[in-house]
Each structure stands twice: as C-alpha cells, then as structure tokens.
Amino acid sequence: MIVQRVGLNALMDAMIARLTSAFRQFEPACYDIPPRSGFTYHNPYLGLLEWMPVMRRGAEVAIKVVGYHPANPGSNGLPTILSTISTYDTHSGHLIGLADATFLTALRTGAASAIASRALMHPDSRVVGLIGAGAQAVAQLHALSRVIEIDQVMVYDSNPAVTRTFSQRADFLGLEVSPVEAHDLPRLVSEADVLCTATSVDIGDGEVFPDRDLKPHLHVNAVGADFPGKFEVPLTLLQRSFVCPDFPEQALKEGECQRLGLDQIGASLVEVIQQPERYAYARQTTSVFDSTGWALEDQIALQMLLDYAGELGLGTPLELESASDDPRNPYHFARNGHSHHNSHS
Amino acid sequence: MIVQRVGLNALMDAMIARLTSAFRQFEPACYDIPPRSGFTYHNPYLGLLEWMPVMRRGAEVAIKVVGYHPANPGSNGLPTILSTISTYDTHSGHLIGLADATFLTALRTGAASAIASRALMHPDSRVVGLIGAGAQAVAQLHALSRVIEIDQVMVYDSNPAVTRTFSQRADFLGLEVSPVEAHDLPRLVSEADVLCTATSVDIGDGEVFPDRDLKPHLHVNAVGADFPGKFEVPLTLLQRSFVCPDFPEQALKEGECQRLGLDQIGASLVEVIQQPERYAYARQTTSVFDSTGWALEDQIALQMLLDYAGELGLGTPLELESASDDPRNPYHFARNGHSHHNSHS
Numbered sequence: 001m002i003v004q005r006v007g008l009n010a011l012m013d014a015m016i017a018r019l020t021s022a023f024r025q026f027e028p029a030c031y032d033i034p035p036r037s038g039f040t041y042h043n044p045y046l047g048l049l050e051w052m053p054v055m056r057r058g059a060e061v062a063i064k065v066v067g068y069h070p071a072n073p074g075s076n077g078l079p080t081i082l083s084t085i086s087t088y089d090t091h092s093g094h095l096i097g098l099a100d101a102t103f104l105t106a107l108r109t110g111a112a113s114a115i116a117s118r119a120l121m122h123p124d125s126r127v128v129g130l131i132g133a134g135a136q137a138v139a140q141l142h143a144l145s146r147v148i149e150i151d152q153v154m155v156y157d158s159n160p161a162v163t164r165t166f167s168q169r170a171d172f173l174g175l176e177v178s179p180v181e182a183h184d185l186p187r188l189v190s191e192a193d194v195l196c197t198a199t200s201v202d203i204g205d206g207e208v209f210p211d212r213d214l215k216p217h218l219h220v221n222a223v224g225a226d227f228p229g230k231f232e233v234p235l236t237l238l239q240r241s242f243v244c245p246d247f248p249e250q251a252l253k254e255g256e257c258q259r260l261g262l263d264q265i266g267a268s269l270v271e272v273i274q275q276p277e278r279y280a281y282a283r284q285t286t287s288v289f290d291s292t293g294w295a296l297e298d299q300i301a302l303q304m305l306l307d308y309a310g311e312l313g314l315g316t317p318l319e320l321e322s323a324s325d326d327p328r329n330p331y332h333f334a335r336n337g338h339s340h341h342n343s344h345s
Numbered sequence: 346m347i348v349q350r351v352g353l354n355a356l357m358d359a360m361i362a363r364l365t366s367a368f369r370q371f372e373p374a375c376y377d378i379p380p381r382s383g384f385t386y387h388n389p390y391l392g393l394l395e396w397m398p399v400m401r402r403g404a405e406v407a408i409k410v411v412g413y414h415p416a417n418p419g420s421n422g423l424p425t426i427l428s429t430i431s432t433y434d435t436h437s438g439h440l441i442g443l444a445d446a447t448f449l450t451a452l453r454t455g456a457a458s459a460i461a462s463r464a465l466m467h468p469d470s471r472v473v474g475l476i477g478a479g480a481q482a483v484a485q486l487h488a489l490s491r492v493i494e495i496d497q498v499m500v501y502d503s504n505p506a507v508t509r510t511f512s513q514r515a516d517f518l519g520l521e522v523s524p525v526e527a528h529d530l531p532r533l534v535s536e537a538d539v540l541c542t543a544t545s546v547d548i549g550d551g552e553v554f555p556d557r558d559l560k561p562h563l564h565v566n567a568v569g570a571d572f573p574g575k576f577e578v579p580l581t582l583l584q585r586s587f588v589c590p591d592f593p594e595q596a597l598k599e600g601e602c603q604r605l606g607l608d609q610i611g612a613s614l615v616e617v618i619q620q621p622e623r624y625a626y627a628r629q630t631t632s633v634f635d636s637t638g639w640a641l642e643d644q645i646a647l648q649m650l651l652d653y654a655g656e657l658g659l660g661t662p663l664e665l666e667s668a669s670d671d672p673r674n675p676y677h678f679a680r681n682g683h684s685h686h687n688s689h690s
Contacts, residue, residue: 003679008676008679032384039400039435041403041435043403043436045436047436047438049435049438051398053383055386057388058388065408065440067433067439078437078672079675083666084440086410088394088410090384090388090394091388091390092412093412093417093426093427094423094427099665100665103667103675103678106675135672135674136675138673138674138675138676139676169671169673169676169677321429321447327421328418328424328483329480330424330451330481330484331348331448334349
C-alpha cells in the first residue's frame with residue numbers, strides 16, 4: 001500500500017511540502033470552506049461526529065467525516081479519531097475517490113504543527129515536550145522531527161500506561177524519549193522549546209499544564225481543542241502570546257481562541273506563511289498555534305494520496321454510484337440482469 | 346445484487362411500508378435532522394453538491410452526499426442526481442456501511458410520493474400525469490403504481506426525446522403511457538387526478554404547468570424543488586391547496602413552500618400520517634406534497650438496504666478506516682509490513 005511503498009518519512013516530508021505550498025499560494029476566492037458542523041452526544045461516553053466540507057472552485061469538493069470518541073482506545077480498542085474522506089467532481093457530482101482519513105488526519109495535523117513550529121519557534125529549539133501521548137502525539141513528534149534537530153523529548157499523559165508505551169510507538173524516530181510522571185510535568189513544561197498538547201481533556205477540565213517558568217520563546221502546538229468548551233493552554237499564556245489559528249472562524253468556536261477576544265488573536269497560519277518576515281518577531285516571544293483542523297489540509301492530504309495512488313498504480317477502482325447505461329433510467333441495472341456497480345460495499 | 350434478488354416491486358413495497366411506519370412512529374426527540382447545506386456553482390453548468398446528515402440518537406448517524414447536475418444526462422451521460430450514503434456508529438464513530446444512494450434516492454422519493462398520494466388524493470384517482478420524464482419520473486410512477494389502480498398515464502418532458510423514451514423505461518410497469526407534446530400539456534394537467542412534477546427547471550423559470558381546468562381534487566407531488574429559487578407549481582394553486590411539506594424547515598428554504606407564508610402551509614407529511622382522520626378532508630380539495638427530500642427517508646432506506654444485505658449475505662465487507670491493532674499508534678500498520686485495511690479504495 002501507499003504508506004509502505006513511499007515510506008513514512010518521505011510521506012511526511014511530502015505532506016509538509018504540499019501544505020506549505022498550499023498555504024503560500026492560498027487565495028480565499030478559489031475555495032469555499034465553511035466551518036465544520038456536527039453532532040455531539042453522550043452515548044454513554046462523550047462523542048462527536050462532524051463533516052468538514054471544502055470546495056476548490058471549478059474543480060472538486062472534498063468532505064471528511066470525522067469522529068472524536070475519547071473513550072475509544074480504552075473501551076472499544078479503536079482510535080479516538082476515526083475518519084474517512086471522499087471527493088467529488090464539481091462538473092458532474094461524480095464520486096472521484098474515497099479513502100481512510102484516520103491516518104491522513106494524524107499526518108496532516110502533524111504536518112501543520114511542523115509548519116507552524118518552523119515559522120514561529122526559536123531557531124535554536126531542541127527540546128520537545130508532549131502532553132497527551134496518544135495517536136496524534138506520535139504523528140506530532142514525527143512531523144516535528146522532520147523540521148527540528150531534536151535533542152530531547154519529554155512526554156506526559158494523564159494515563160501513566162499511555163505515557164509508558166509512547167517510546168515504543170515512537171521508536172522508529174530514533175529519538176531519546178523520556179516519559180514523565182505527573183509530579184514532573186512542571187519540569188517538562190519549563191524545559192521545552194516546543195510543546196505539543198494533544199489530549200482528550202474533558203470539556204471544562206483544561207488547562208492541561210501550568211503557566212510557570214516557561215521559556216520566553218516557548219512555542220506551543222495546541223492540537224487538542226476541537227470542541228466548544230474544550231481547551232488545553234493556560235489563559236495567561238494565551239493572553240501574552242502570539243496566537244496563530246489555522247482557521248480563525250472555526251478556532252473562535254472550538255479552538256483555544258474561544259477564550260480570547262478578536263484583538264488578542266494574531267495572524268492565521270496562512271498569513272504567517274505568506275508574510276514570514278512580518279511575523280518573524282514571534283520567534284522571540286511565546287507563541288501558540290491553535291490547530292483545530294482545517295478542511296483545506298484534508299483536501300491537500302487526499303490529493304497527495306490520490307496522486308501517489310495514480311503514480312504507484314495502487315488503490316481499488318470502486319464503482320459505488322449506480323450510474324446505468326441510461327442516465328434517465330434509475331432501474332436500468334436491475335432489468336438487464338447485470339450490474340456495473342456495487343449497490344452496497 | 347440486492348435489487349435483483351428482492352425484485353423491484355417487493356423493494357418498493359418494502360420501502361413504502363418502512364417509510365410509512367417510520368413516519369407513523371416518528372418522535373422528533375429521537376432524531377437530530379438539520380436542514381441540509383451544500384455548495385452551489387456554475388461550472389460551467391449549474392451544479393449543487395450537498396450533505397444531508399441525520400442522527401438517530403443513541404444509535405447512528407447517516408450522511409448522504411448528493412449532487413444535482415441537470416446537464417449530466419445531456420453532457421456527461423450521468424444521472425442528474427448522483428449520490429452515496431454512509432452510516433456511522435455513535436458509540437465509536439466507526440463507519441458501519443457505505444452504499445450507492447443514486448438508486449436509493451429515486452426509490453425513497455418515489456415511496457414518499459406514494460405515501461403522500463395515498464393520504465391526500467381522491468380515493469377514485471385513476472389518471473396520473475407526469476411532468477418531467479427523467480430518472481425520478483420512472484421511480485415516481487413505479488411507486489404510485491403500488492398504491493393506485495392506474496388506468497392511464499400521460500407524460501410530458503420539455504425535451505421531446507425524453508418524453509418519447511419514457512414508455513420504454515417504464516414498460517416493466519405494464520401501464521398504458523401516453524406521451525404528450527407541449528401543446529397538449531393543458532390536457533394532461535386537466536385530466537390528471539395525481540400529478541408528479543420532477544423537472545430540472547431552471548431557477549426562476551418555474552412554474553412548469555398552468556393552473557387551468559384542474560380537477561377540484563387534484564393531488565400534486567412536487568418533487569423537483571430542491572434549490573433556493575427553483576419551483577414548479579403555480580402560485581395560485583399553492584395558495585388554494587393543502588400544502589404538505591416533507592420537512593417544513595427545509596421546504597421553506599428550497600421547496601414550493603419558499604413562495605408561501607407560514608400560515609399558507611398545511612401539516613407536514615409526518616403529521617398527516619400520524620393523524621389521518623384529521624386531514625382526510627384534503628382528499629376532496631387540491632393538495633400539493635412539497636417533497637424536498639428528507640434525510641430521515643435516506644436513513645430508513647439505507648437501513649432497509651443493510652438489512653437486506655445481512656439477510657441475503659450480500660454486500661462487501663470493507664475496512665476503510667486504518668484502525669490498527671494499537672489504537673494509539675497511527676503508524677502501526679505501516680511498520681508491521683501488513684495491513685488490515687485499504688488506505689485508498
């Protein structure tokens with residue numbers, strides 16, 4: 001399959017390169033990207049299912065459906081985040097492709113943090129702290145390792161068993177990873193140059209680390225906030241930092257930006273990438289990348305996957321739509337004793 | 346496949362029975378059904394791609410993605426309406442099933458019209474008129490033929506070639522179908538007991554038939570309105586008729602109800618089915634079923650398909666999500682040289 005053929009590092013490098021280029025060239029007029037919406041429930045655990053549509057005008061629509069079910073790893077043996085993505089031709093509405101997006105979501109979220117870190121962290125950053133050591137943390141560290149020369153990694157999860165297994169899940173990176181217990185979280189936080197928060201903290205239970213003895217140039221990638229009422233970063237840190245949302249309209253609803261006024265929010269990641277000199281000063285101050293997850297990133301990630309599938313001759317052609325020989329006869333396939341498609345797969 | 350094994354008539358009967366029962370038992374508190382939203386564009390032809398989510402609380406979410414591209418049959422050899430549907434477990438977000446919904450959309454839209462007609466038409470209705478003779482018209486007539494003893498069918502399409510081929514597409518019904526030319530449209534309209542409008546009339550170009558010499562008990566199934574500014578039924582007829590929307594909130598935005606005030610709209614189809622005696626008077630007056638297409642219908646249709654797939658042992662198990670053995674390791678599959686899933690299909 002694609003990941004094995006291309007290799008994880010090459011895939012992450014390509015993802016970072018494609019996203020950087022998409023941000024650099026981004027023109028709002030070429031896209032229509034409404035903030036996502038979805039269903040939330042307790043069933044009996046907290047869950048969220050949302051759809052993230054994006055239209056590249058004159059070309060295609062991609063729709064990612066993504067579930068956030070923090071009880072999954074403990075109760076269902078499934079990832080917290082499960083996702084699929086589909087893309088449609090805007091000339092006909094035809095379904096072009098369909099793919100898993102559980103892996104793609106981790107990949108593109110990692111890549112976005114790497115891009116934000118490269119633009120906003122202190123140039124001498126060497127120490128990475130991870131708060132929350134689940135699936136997203138693996139991809140975060142992987143992505144950072146492609147843009148930072150990492151000397152040391154410290155990792156903390158509120159579940160000690162998850163903290164302990166992280167080194168093993170990240171061993172392919174060949175980095176020195178120190179698991180940290182709750183009482184040592186203040187040390188992790190004060191020694192980090194770059195911090196990633198990727199937790200399933202409950203609504204209203206954030207902040208997930210203290211604003212104490214932080215490096216004056218600390219850069220935080222806040223990945224976990226994706227739900228109204230859910231946040232991770234101390235308010236005092238947000239208030240004195242350069243806060244850079246991926247998608248301001250959405251971050252104000254469900255990101256760290258929920259807690260800020262419009263005047264306390266800095267430039268978006270697209271603006272930072274398009275005008276790097278203008279925002280270079282943020283490397284010397286504390287900065288927070290408010291990563292809520294942007295449908296544009298999903299569209300770019302899916303495009304990369306489809307391009308690889310084409311180049312490598314991978315992927316399975318799937319005729320899901322019951323398009324018959326006669327577009328005006330919805331029953332054509334049923335009456336000719338043969339079928340061009342799977343009506344259910 | 347399912348349609349061939351079950352048979353078209355049995356499938357339509359089951360669809361009508363399941364929808365009737367779902368309407369009868371419908372409790373708003375058990376569902377969350379936001380009005381659909383989507384992208385519209387000219388590319389270069391008019392197109393619309395929308396997503397229709399529905400949550401059955403405590404059970405599942407279904408999301409239909411549906412495209413409306415009226416130039417498709419003429420320009421792309423594809424149906425005007427192309428669609429797929431997926432359903433997700435709200436305990437985990439796991440993708441339960443995925444199916445074509447092009448056929449399902451025609452089936453459930455036909456079934457809804459049959460249910461509305463059975464409740465609102467004059468009991469002696471025998472003559473059916475069809476305006477718009479594309480894919481939806483085939484399913485409309487099929488559904489009506491399951492609940493009406495039809496003596497005569499008249500059909501008109503603004504494209505004479507489409508009018509001419511209709512009898513052939515509907516020949517499996519064994520009904521006498523008279524194609525009608527433009528100059529005879531007034532006769533079609535005045536002789537019909539039940540009329541179905543299922544056209545791709547352009548925004549602002551409706552009404553698609555004259556309000557002249559109509560039977561005093563005429564029942565209209567207005568299927569085509571599904572777009573702000575698009576409508577089919579003469580305003581004067583709407584104003585004096587019992588207008589029954591499938592989903593009032595949505596019909597006010599994109600159905601025939603767009604042209605009416607709230608006080609001019611009758612009971613919804615669910616209300617009519619739940620209190621048939623109360624609305625029996627509408628059988629003696631003109632009535633219009635404003636069918637915009639309701640996500641509940643899609644959820645019921647998909648459930649029927651999945652039930653048949655289970656009973657008949659049909660359908661293809663598809664592991665689309667990259668759920669690895671370790672839910673906290675997004676790369677597990679890539680590092681063990683094997684895969685449980687298709688990352689792209």
